[in-house]
Amino acid sequence: MPFGRQHAKEKDKTMSGGVNDIGTGLQAVAAAITDPDTVSAFQSEHRDGDMSHRTFYGGMHELAGGLDHAANGIQGLSQSVHHVADSFASIAHAIDQLAKSVVSLQGAIQPLSRSINHVAAGGTAVGLTFLYGASGSAALILGITLLLGLLLLFHFLLEPSSNAAIRDYCTSKLTKNK
Numbered sequence: 539m540p541f542g543r544q545h546a547k548e549k550d551k552t553m554s555g556g557v558n559d560i561g562t563g564l565q566a567v568a569a570a571i572t573d574p575d576t577v578s579a580f581q582s583e584h585r586d587g588d589m590s591h592r593t594f595y596g597g598m599h600e601l602a603g604g605l606d607h608a609a610n611g612i613q614g615l616s617q618s619v620h621h622v623a624d625s626f627a628s629i630a631h632a633i634d635q636l637a638k639s640v641v642s643l644q645g646a647i648q649p650l651s652r653s654i655n656h657v658a659a660g661g662t663a664v665g666l667t668f669l670y671g672a673s674g675s676a677a678l679i680l681g682i683t684l685l686l687g688l689l690l691l692f693h694f695l696l697e698p699s700s701n702a703a704i705r706d707y708c709t710s711k712l713t714k715n716k
Contacts (some may be wrong), residue, residue, distance in 0.1 A: 559604025570702070687703050 691708070 557604075557608060560601065561604070563598075563601030563604040567598060633689045
C-alpha cells in the first residue's frame with residue numbers, strides 16, 4: 539500500500555499540499571516524541587474528515603504521506619519544466635523556420651530588385667530615346683522647312699515666268715548687300 543492518506547483529494551497532490559503534509563507530519567512526530575502522555579491533546583480532524591490520534595506511529599504515517607505528496611508535487615513540477623522546455627524548443631524551431639523564411643524572402647527580393655532596376659534603366663533609355671527622337675524630329679522638321687524655303691527662294695529667283703516684282707525685290711536686296 540502506498541504511503542499517504544487513503545482518501546487524499548486530487549487537489550492535495552500538489553507541491554504546496556506535499557509541503558504542508560510534511561510540516562504536519564513533522565509536528566506530529568515532534569509532539570509524540572516530546573510528550574507521549576498527552577497524545578489525546580493532539581486529536582484533530584483530517585482534511586478528509588476522519589479522526590485520528592496523533593501518536594508517534596500516526597505522525598510517522600502522516601510524514602510518509604506528506605513525503606509522498608511532495609514527491610507527486612515534485613514530479614508534477616518536473617513535468618511542467620519538461621513542458622516548458624518543449625515549448626522553448628518549439629519556439630526555437632519556429633524562430634529557425636522564420637529565419638529560413640526571411641532568407642528565402644531575401645533571395646526572392648534580390649532578383650525582383652534587379653528586375654526593377656532593369657525596368658527603371660529601360661524606362662530611362664526609352665525616355666532618352668523619346669527626348670533625342672523629339673529633338674531629332676524637331677531638327678528634321680526645321681531642316682526640311684529651311685530646305686523648302688531655300689527651294690522656294692531659288693524657284694522665284696531662277697524662274698523667269700515668276701512674279702517679276704518679287705524677283706526684282708530679291709535681286710535688288712542681294713545686289714545692295716554686295
